[in-house]
Amino acid sequence: MATVELRDIRKTFGTVDVIKGVDLRVEDREFVVFVGPSGCGKSTLLRMIAGLEGISSGDLLIDGQKSNDVSPDARGLAMVFQSYALYPHMTVADNMAFSLRLAGVSKEQRMEKVRSAARILQLEPLLERKPKELSGGQRQRVAIGRAIVRQPRVFLFDEPLSNLDAALRVQMRLELARLHQQLDATMIYVTHDQIEAMTMADKIVVLRAGVIEQVGSPLELYHHPANLFVAGFIGSPKMNFLETTVIEVNEQGAAVSLPGGGTLTVPVVPGSVRPGSDVTLGVRPEHLSLGSDGVMHGQVSVVEHLGGGTLVYVQTQGDDIIVVQADGDTDISVYDAVAVGIRPADCHLFDQNGAAIARSTRHHLADRRRGAPAPAPRAVGGHH
Amino acid sequence: METTLRAKLLMTVFAWTVTLLIFFPIFWMLVTSFKTEVEAVATPPSLFFEPTLENYDAVQERANYIRFALNSIGISIGSTLAALAFGIPAAYAMAFFPTKRTKSTLLWMLSTKMLPPVGVLVPIYLLFRDTGLLDTQIGLVIIYTLINLPIVVWMLYSFFKEVPGEILEAGRMDGPKPRQELWMLLMPLALPGIASTGLLSVILCWNEAFWSLNLTASQAAPLTAFIASFSSPEGLFWAKLSAASTMAIAPILIIGWLSQRQLVRGLTFGAVK
Numbered sequence: 001m002a003t004v005e006l007r008d009i010r011k012t013f014g015t016v017d018v019i020k021g022v023d024l025r026v027e028d029r030e031f032v033v034f035v036g037p038s039g040c041g042k043s044t045l046l047r048m049i050a051g052l053e054g055i056s057s058g059d060l061l062i063d064g065q066k067s068n069d070v071s072p073d074a075r076g077l078a079m080v081f082q083s084y085a086l087y088p089h090m091t092v093a094d095n096m097a098f099s100l101r102l103a104g105v106s107k108e109q110r111m112e113k114v115r116s117a118a119r120i121l122q123l124e125p126l127l128e129r130k131p132k133e134l135s136g137g138q139r140q141r142v143a144i145g146r147a148i149v150r151q152p153r154v155f156l157f158d159e160p161l162s163n164l165d166a167a168l169r170v171q172m173r174l175e176l177a178r179l180h181q182q183l184d185a186t187m188i189y190v191t192h193d194q195i196e197a198m199t200m201a202d203k204i205v206v207l208r209a210g211v212i213e214q215v216g217s218p219l220e221l222y223h224h225p226a227n228l229f230v231a232g233f234i235g236s237p238k239m240n241f242l243e244t245t246v247i248e249v250n251e252q253g254a255a256v257s258l259p260g261g262g263t264l265t266v267p268v269v270p271g272s273v274r275p276g277s278d279v280t281l282g283v284r285p286e287h288l289s290l291g292s293d294g295v296m297h298g299q300v301s302v303v304e305h306l307g308g309g310t311l312v313y314v315q316t317q318g319d320d321i322i323v324v325q326a327d328g329d330t331d332i333s334v335y336d337a338v339a340v341g342i343r344p345a346d347c348h349l350f351d352q353n354g355a356a357i358a359r360s361t362r363h364h365l366a367d368r369r370r371g372a373p374a375p376a377p378r379a380v381g382g383h384h
Numbered sequence: 385m386e387t388t389l390r391a392k393l394l395m396t397v398f399a400w401t402v403t404l405l406i407f408f409p410i411f412w413m414l415v416t417s418f419k420t421e422v423e424a425v426a427t428p429p430s431l432f433f434e435p436t437l438e439n440y441d442a443v444q445e446r447a448n449y450i451r452f453a454l455n456s457i458g459i460s461i462g463s464t465l466a467a468l469a470f471g472i473p474a475a476y477a478m479a480f481f482p483t484k485r486t487k488s489t490l491l492w493m494l495s496t497k498m499l500p501p502v503g504v505l506v507p508i509y510l511l512f513r514d515t516g517l518l519d520t521q522i523g524l525v526i527i528y529t530l531i532n533l534p535i536v537v538w539m540l541y542s543f544f545k546e547v548p549g550e551i552l553e554a555g556r557m558d559g560p561k562p563r564q565e566l567w568m569l570l571m572p573l574a575l576p577g578i579a580s581t582g583l584l585s586v587i588l589c590w591n592e593a594f595w596s597l598n599l600t601a602s603q604a605a606p607l608t609a610f611i612a613s614f615s616s617p618e619g620l621f622w623a624k625l626s627a628a629s630t631m632a633i634a635p636i637l638i639i640g641w642l643s644q645r646q647l648v649r650g651l652t653f654g655a656v657k
Contacts (some may be wrong), residue, residue: 050557072557074559087554102564
């Protein structure tokens with residue numbers, strides 16, 4: 001068992017509040033990703049869990065034990081750094097065995113553990129090399145190997161893939177996901193890349209300016225963003241936002257006006273919004289379509305052909321620019337007049353404070369755990 | 385194209401001029417050491433002459449070079465080791481556990497170098513006389529250590545500061561005690577810096593003349609005193625003085641020349657990224 005719990009964790013540097021009260025529970029064997037724009041405090045939060053930064057107030061519980069003042073090495077965590085932070089004067093094997101050497105483990109046992117970690121990461125032929133003789137991807141693997149050797153309760157990753165090139169990043173992403181399954185370990189992962197977050201996480205924690213904006217599974221965040229920030233941050237290309245007004249509220253939801261005079265009834269919980277209120281309508285580019293039956297009309301201003309898809313930037317009559325992700329074979333050019341179709345079920349409404357207005361339906365994948373369709377029953381911890 | 389070429393040419397000429405200007409006195413000293421006393425003072429100076437080793441013979445006859453040299457080596461290395469032994473822990477503490485006053489402490493340490501040594505000559509001399517340190521190697525080791533510590537600490541501090549923080553943080557996750565962190569991580573990582581600090585300290589000790597001339601007589605006198613003994617009241621013997629000086633600076637010049645490459649190579653590391 002390895003759980004991590006944060007209770008009203010705060011961090012202040014001088015007079016600046018960096019982390020402003022974070023409550024979070026990381027379950028055993030969960031892959032949790034902290035994501036957010038740079039400066040949101042995600043790395044600081046991770047470093048506080050690691051013990052590399054002090055905790056100004058609040059409680060950090062590792063396996064239920066308060067660990068605020070426990071030294072980093074005694075917390076039973078291992079961290080993989082963005083720069084890999086290998087010891088340049090030691091061989092790969094010595095790098096991986098360093099913690100064991102400090103702990104007084106015999107050389108035999110050290111080598112055995114190093115070899116078994118090296119086998120998992122295909123590092124065996126490199127054990128006698130120095131870090132400078134390795135490629136970026138290999139160094140990254142050594143850094144992960146150094147973490148594995150310690151058999152930590154929780155793995156911490158601080159933007160581990162951001163120094164790798166795009167192709168290697170995709171490969172390492174897969175490897176990390178595989179490693180998570182293989183080691184069956186609790187992992188906390190920090191990134192600014194929402195694709196990494198979406199692809200690897202069991203649970204994503206979206207942070208902004210030292211505050212958690214939303215916690216949920218990748219698809220929950222995608223289909224049910226709690227506010228404008230999360231809606232805009234998760235998903236690529238970014239969600240379209242249109243300022244509009246509620247015309248009518250009925251049992252189907254709230255009808256809002258569209259640029260050019262149309263209306264659209266978004267399925268929100270009746271009573272959660274009043275007619276006449278100003279709201280923001282959010283809809284993702286991939287949920288829009290081009291066709292004669294469209295409800296919004298406009299003119300194409302930019303076309304981006306990506307091969308598999310086409311991004312069409314449409315200037316509406318209301319002078320908003322909305323992005324439509326159309327088929328890759330779409331034959332369209334700038335200045336064409338187009339109609340944009342919207343499915344009401346894919347739309348989101350946000351109130352004036354940016355908070356999402358509760359939807360009356362829930363996406364069928366939003367609450368499913370990533371991976372296996374039905375989680376296999378696990379033996380409850382304890383001795384028999 | 386042409387302007388960059390001209391600029392390159394100008395820079396080259398400039399660099400060579402400066403280099404030659406700096407090197408010329410050493411070159412001239414070397415040349416003079418192979419002249420006779422008469423040729424050495426001739427005006428205009430003679431560039432073409434029959435080289436002779438008679439000055440080196442004369443110097444050897446008059447003074448025991450080896451004894452002076454051994455003193456120089458012993459004092460330089462001794463005080464460098466002592467300065468590093470005190471300086472490394474001090475710089476470690478200042479670089480990684482700084483307080484509000486660390487910066488001012490460093491500046492204050494450096495400011496002690498601004499004091500003219502002659503200002504403390506009398507008290508130091510009296511102290512040395514009363515403690516029996518006059519004309520002893522240990523006496524000079526103590527004074528040189530004290531003189532060089534500010535620079536040693538300052539240099540080590542900047543080298544330690546350059547060690548990538550994430551490597552030390554990775555270390556802290558692995559759990560070394562401070563002593564282990566210093567020995568197993570920081571010192572190997574900062575080794576090129578420690579080596580160049582040590583080298584500088586050796587050079588400074590080797591060249592120091594004020595205290596060595598004032599605090600030693602014969603037993604502990606290093607090579608600076610050896611040179612000085614050739615500018616005696618009987619008159620200046622330029623050729624012999626040059627020969628003595630050449631012999632005095634030769635070891636340190638060779639050490640500097642050899643270690644230079646090693647130091648530069650050591651500074652390129654493959655640690656981060």
